[in-house]
Amino acid sequence: MMTIANPVEILLVEDNYRDEELALLSLDEYNLANKVEVVRDGEEALDFIFRRGAYADRDPSNPKLILLDLKLPKVDGLEVLREIRSNPETKNVPVVVLTSSKEDQDIKECYELKVNSYIVKPVDFDQFTKSVKELGFYWVLLNEPPPK
Amino acid sequence: MIDTETIDSYFGSLDYMPIGAFVLREDYVVLFWNSTLEHWTGIRRDEIVSTDIGDRFPHFKTPVYAGRLESIFQGGPPTVFSSQLHKHIIPSTLPGGRPRVQHTIVTASRTLSGDNIHAVFAIQDVSDLSRRVHDYAVLSKKLKESNEDLEAFTYSVSHDLRAPLRAIVGFSKILFQKFADDIPESAHRYLDIIRDSALELSDLIDDLLRLSRVGRADLEKQTINTKEFVNISFKELAHEYEGRNVEITVADDLPECEADPTLFRQVLVNLLGNAIKYTGCQDIARIEVGCEQSGNETAFFVKDNGAGFDGKYAHKVFGVFQRLHTSDEYEGTGVGLAIVKRVIDKHGGRIWAEGETNKGATFYFTLEEKRL
Numbered sequence: 298m299m300t301i302a303n304p305v306e307i308l309l310v311e312d313n314y315r316d317e318e319l320a321l322l323s324l325d326e327y328n329l330a331n332k333v334e335v336v337r338d339g340e341e342a343l344d345f346i347f348r349r350g351a352y353a354d355r356d357p358s359n360p361k362l363i364l365l366d367l368k369l370p371k372v373d374g375l376e377v378l379r380e381i382r383s384n385p386e387t388k389n390v391p392v393v394v395l396t397s398s399k400e401d402q403d404i405k406e407c408y409e410l411k412v413n414s415y416i417v418k419p420v421d422f423d424q425f426t427k428s429v430k431e432l433g434f435y436w437v438l439l440n441e442p443p444p445k
Numbered sequence: 446m447i448d449t450e451t452i453d454s455y456f457g458s459l460d461y462m463p464i465g466a467f468v469l470r471e472d473y474v475v476l477f478w479n480s481t482l483e484h485w486t487g488i489r490r491d492e493i494v495s496t497d498i499g500d501r502f503p504h505f506k507t508p509v510y511a512g513r514l515e516s517i518f519q520g521g522p523p524t525v526f527s528s529q530l531h532k533h534i535i536p537s538t539l540p541g542g543r544p545r546v547q548h549t550i551v552t553a554s555r556t557l558s559g560d561n562i563h564a565v566f567a568i569q570d571v572s573d574l575s576r577r578v579h580d581y582a583v584l585s586k587k588l589k590e591s592n593e594d595l596e597a598f599t600y601s602v603s604h605d606l607r608a609p610l611r612a613i614v615g616f617s618k619i620l621f622q623k624f625a626d627d628i629p630e631s632a633h634r635y636l637d638i639i640r641d642s643a644l645e646l647s648d649l650i651d652d653l654l655r656l657s658r659v660g661r662a663d664l665e666k667q668t669i670n671t672k673e674f675v676n677i678s679f680k681e682l683a684h685e686y687e688g689r690n691v692e693i694t695v696a697d698d699l700p701e702c703e704a705d706p707t708l709f710r711q712v713l714v715n716l717l718g719n720a721i722k723y724t725g726c727q728d729i730a731r732i733e734v735g736c737e738q739s740g741n742e743t744a745f746f747v748k749d750n751g752a753g754f755d756g757k758y759a760h761k762v763f764g765v766f767q768r769l770h771t772s773d774e775y776e777g778t779g780v781g782l783a784i785v786k787r788v789i790d791k792h793g794g795r796i797w798a799e800g801e802t803n804k805g806a807t808f809y810f811t812l813e814e815k816r817l
Contacts, residue, residue: 313608315608315609315611315612315615315616316608316611316612319611319612319615322619367604368604368605396604397603397604397605397606397607397608397611398600398603398604399603399651399654400599400600400603400654400658401658418607418611419611420607420610420611420614420643420644420647421614421644421647422611422614422615422618422619422640423618425611425615
C-alpha cells in the first residue's frame with residue numbers, strides 16, 4: 298500500500314446518489330473510497346475547490362483527481378471546469394468528466410476547457426465498475442500529480 | 446382648366462395596368478387617376494382630377510413627401526417610397542379590411558405639353574408579399590423555438606434517462622453478488638430479465654439519440670472511396686460475425702460517391718450490420734455489396750441470403766420502431782433502418798428494399814437526386 302498524505306484524493310461531483318454509491322463501490326476495489334469527498338452540486342464543488350463556505354478550513358492541498366458530472370444543480374459541470382482552469386491555483390488539477398452524455402457538443406466543450414479525460418458512464422454495471430476503478434487507480438495511484 | 450382628353454389619351458395606357466397610378470402637376474393638382482386606384486379607394490377619376498392631392502391626402506404636403514417631390518419636379522431621378530417606410534401612400538383597404546401595403550416609384554415626366562414636369566406615381570400592391578414575409582418570420586421563429594425545445598429535450602434524454610437504468614442494472618447485480626447464497630436459483634432468471642431489459646432500454650435511448658443527431662447534423666459532402674469505406678465498416682463489425690461462416694463479396698467496380706463521411710459510414714455499418722444479423726441462422730452467410738447503373742443513376746446495394754422479409758411489408762422496414770421480426774428471433778430496436786433512411790433522404794437520394802421470407806433481403810440506395 299502507498300502512504301497517503303492527502304486526506305482527500307478524489308473529489309466526486311455527483312448529484313445522483315445512486316451513481317455516487319456505484320462509484321464509491323467501484324473505487325473501494327482499490328481501497329480508494331475513504332479518500333473521496335462527495336459534493337452534490339456545482340456550487341458545493343466550487344466551495345470545496347476554492348476553500349470557501351463549509352470548506353473554508355479544509356486541508357489546502359488540491360485533490361489528485363476531480364471526477365465531474367456535467368449536469369449538476371446550481372452551477373453546471375462546464376462552468377465548474379471553466380473556473381478550475383482559469384484559476385492559477387487549480388488550473389493543473391486533473392479533471393475527468395464522468396457523465397451520461399455522448400453529445401458531441403458536450404465532449405467538444407470539455408476538451409476546449411482542457412479536460413484531462415472524458416468518460417461516458419456505461420449503463421452496464423460491470424463496465425461501469427471497471428471504468429471507475431481504473432480511473433481511480435490511474436489518476437490516484439499511478440499518475441504523478443502536478444507539483445504544489 | 447385641365448384638358449382631360451389629352452391627358453387621358455397620354456396616360457391611358459396606365460389605366461389597365463395592375464398597379465395604382467396617378468399623375469401630379471407641380472402645384473400638386475391631380476392630372477390623372479387610373480382605374481386601379483378608383484377600385485382601391487372608391488374615389489372616381491372625375492372626382493379627384495383637377496383637385497389638390499393634399500385635400501384628400503394631406504401627408505403629401507409634409508416635408509418627407511414634399512421634399513422628394515420637389516426634386517422630381519426639378520427633373521431629378523426616380524424616387525422610391527418603399528413598403529417598409531411608406532406602407533400606405535394612398536391609404537386603402539383590402540377586401541378583408543386590412544390596409545393595402547404599397548411600394549411606390551415616382552418618376553418625372555416632361556413629355557406632356559412642353560416644359561412642365563409631372564410626377565408619375567406607380568404603386569405596387571405588395572400586401573401578399575409582405576404578409577408572406579411576415580408569415581415566414583413567424584414560422585421561422587416558431588421553428589427556432591421548437592428546435593430549441595428539441596435540443597433541450599435531447600440534452601435531457603442524453604443526460605438523465607440513462608442514470609436510472611444504470612441504477613437498475615447496477616443494484617440488481619450488487620444484489621446478486623452480495624446475496625447470491627440467499628437468492629434461490631429460480632430467481633436468478635428474474636434478475637437477468639431486469640438487467641437485460643434495462644440494457645435494452647439503454648440501447649434504445651442510444652439509437653433514438655443517434656436518429657435525432659442525424660436529423661440535426663449538417664451535411665458535409667466529400668468524395669468517398671466507397672470500397673474502402675465498405676471494407677472498414679466490415680472490419681468494424683468483425684466482432685459480430687466472429688466464428689461464423691460468412692462469405693463477403695465486395696464488387697471491384699464500386700464507384701466513388703459524394704457523401705458526408707460520418708453519416709455514410711453510419712449507413713454502411715447499419716446495413717452491413719443488419720445483413721450480418723439476419724444471416725445468423727444460415728450455415729454459410731453470403732453478403733454482397735455492389736452497384737447497379739440505370740441511366741446516369743448509381744444505386745448501391747447490400748444483399749444477403751438471410752431471413753429476409755415478406756415483400757408486402759417492404760414499405761414498413763424504414764419506419765421508426767417498425768420491426769418485421771420479434772426480438773426473440775433477432776435483437777434490435779427498430780431504429781437502425783430509420784437512421785439509414787434519414788441519412789439517404791438528407792443526401793437527396795432514395796432507398797428501397799426487396800426481400801422474400803427466408804430467401805434474403807437486398808437494400809438499394811442512391812445518394813443524389815435523379816437527373817433527368
